[in-house]
Amino acid sequence: MTTICTGDKVVLPTSPTPQPATIIISNASGKIVEIVPQRLSKDHFSSSSYRTPINFIDAQSSLILPGLVDAHVHLNEPGRTDWEGFYTGTRAAASGGVTTVVDMPLNSIPPTTTVENFEIKKTTTKGQCFTDVAFWGGVIPGNEGDLKALVDRGVKGFKCFLIESGVEEFPCVKEEDLHKAMKVLQDTDVPLLFHAELDVGDDHPHPQEEDSTLYSTFLNSRPQKLETDAIALITTLQKTYPSLRCHIVHLSASNALPLIRQARAAYPNNLTIETCFHYLCLSSLSIPNGHPEFKCCPPIREEWNRDLLWEALKDGTIDFVVSDHSPCVSELKNLDTGDVMGAWGGISTLGLGLGLLWTEARGEGEGQKRDVTIAQIVDWLCWKPAIHAGLGDRKGKLEVGFDGDLVIWDEEAEWEVREEELRFKNRVSPYVTKRKRLRGRVRKTFVRGNLVFEFDGEGEGRFGEPVGELL
Template sequence: MSIHAISSSQVLINHRLVPATILYSSVTGKIVHIIPDIVVTSKDDEVLKLYDVADACNVTPNVILPGLVDSHVHLNDPGRSEWEGFETGTKSAISGGVTTVVDMPLNSTPPTSTIQNLNLKIDASKDKLWCDVAFWGALVPENLDDLLPLVHAGVRGFKGFLCHSGIDEYKRIDREYIVAAMNILKQSNVKMLFHAELTDDDNIMDGEPADPTKYETFLKSRPDELEANGIAMVIDCLREVEGANPLFGAHIVHLASALPLDLIRSAKRDNLPLTVETCFHYLALHAEQIPDASPQYKCCPPIRSLSNRLALWDALRENVITSVVSDHSPCVPELKNIDSGDYMNAWGGISSVGLNLPLMWTTGASLDKPVTLEEIATWCCENTAKQVGLQDVKGFIAVGYDADLVVFDPTLRYSYNDIDSFFKNKLTPYDKTEFAGMVRRTILRGKTVYTAEDGIVVAPGGTLLLNV
């Protein structure tokens, strides 16, 4: 009696919302059958009898989506678990229908740059995972010899910075390192990720010191050209790589600026293995609305203009940008300089893992052509799963895939409050924002792990998704 059934008049299958009933196992955690109709109300249905279904429910008019895959999350554990941690970060994820996160190699201490450091992270995660977790490794100047061992140990790829990372122990890399690393990794099936603001100057402001509480001061300190120059260099490095595995490639993280979009279009026309993500905050917010002395809005690269925001949406719909992620990057409140309002010396990062669906649905509704749930699933489930090599088990509702399912009410409107979140440090730019759309239920590998009525309803049931 381990087979369960859930149905709706709107289930996202093959990029369409259709009536369906999903049968899944709470033992194997897999989807075992999909009926192209709502049948859970019929006690005489032959398919339900065949599978000896233990229980069934119809969640119409709510929508059933695949569990989201957030491929850019900083859990900061071990070493900076006071900023977040496996427990609070993964609880936040499942409360918003995110069933898989990929943890960044910083801001944990030590960073995930060696096998030894990866094992420290694995140990720190034990009994603390409420969703499934995979790992990125580090690209730092001293670890070229560690890259292939980390691949064999299961990391999904590697991330490097072309500027100061914000963490002194995580050094920037240069062109020589990138080309060497690409040649080491090109026969593997992993991605190389780049924070592509290119500068070797940690403080690029010229002239007299400007007012650090002005958002404009911070925005001018990280101009669009930094991203354009960094992306151009990554593309040039890709052109030097020959004989690569078709699954190998470069990935630009958290694109904030529309300036490099033509560079990216050109690279794609040349069939270079390049993918690009942007973040919820770049699609939801714009510089003109950000108040001074409010560093909860600070992230790197910075949130830019309204016209820039709309250009990012257009690029998503062109498939120039391929995915949308949180870049969940929390810290303790004092590092955000909330009391002083000092943007320039505040930590640059925004918390949002688990807010994925309401942010996309709410913001996308304001576009001239409103966003659809099919589009959101492409950007936040399917393409993120592909990016991390999980496209055969995550990101889709299909037989044989993990039964990671989200029951979403797209009609509900409510006020989001930071205090109600699972974040360890309850500070976001979205406090008191009116959201549309709420996750009513999250199912992880066949087990209900969260409901809007009861909160988190199980012990930690997440697992590590090592690429071995």
């Protein structure tokens, strides 16, 4: 089979604006074999020399984008498959134009901290994945001896926590643990990812007796200082291990931006930063009390903070955007009691990110118009996370030799996020609570030339076969 996709608005890495083009994918190899810089009709190929059947797709007025790469997803299988799993999680991802996800080492049981655990996890993926899947490993106290073997097995890097993770099988690390791990990893080409919150015991609110249903109670319990203290430690450690790339996951604190810029001036290529859709699209003052579906760690902060994160994304201080899809069973969100402090901290976003960012960029969310182009969004959601996850040789852009991952996206379609629109397992989302209206809708998603999702305007859409591979 040869898949041919043509359109007037194709986002190519060679142009800052969408261009007419025709993309030709060999399904045998899964690769883009040719890009013709013009829109071609089906008749053009009817007498061509292709020796395989042709699947011709005309995107018409829709955009053609490279498949998204979500480099921060908790799929939770095995062990907590009632929270999420490879089948439901990658299915939801595909419905939002994501063609590659990178799975976090927790909250599965066992976590991806040893070779044995990693092999168990890989076994559970068989026949379940609608997208391609890569994996992060984990750094916990005492597992530094497993790290190089995990790199050899194909993990793309390692995540650690500087504060308790919320699950007992993935404990946080201390500075002495970091030295042991960083000594090992400095001789590899993979990054060390940090959940950058650190409680150094300074005087900040620990509101055991305050109203636990107030979002402000939770927000005050996780001040920006936790993030700035963590990043100060990380950038200090970088001076000892300058060859190791360190990465800050889900940055929420704009107060840390000056420290990040200073560190990058000293070590330009060895510190990278991500933020999340919810930090860019929500603000704390618009969160109703008694709604734990808005809880995540670090927390969603004030409007002024959100504006500064946007500016940092636009000027390149923040490299890219991820979902940090961190689901749980609905009972753990305390939806019945409204207890924010006691609820699981995580926001589910798989399938919504592209529309969320585009809507916000156009000034149709809760803030101002951001003056952002679709080429910038592709950079933040496709190319930069692909590089971060060690996949920059095959994912993240429409180019000959790259995987035939692409998305047909109707940039003008409008729709409201409702529970029945969500495809992940536990359909709890702050965007349902807010009756969020989004601009932009995925019409088709292709993974290596294979149609894995199609939406024709009715129901949940149709899914193809789970053709995803492990990267």
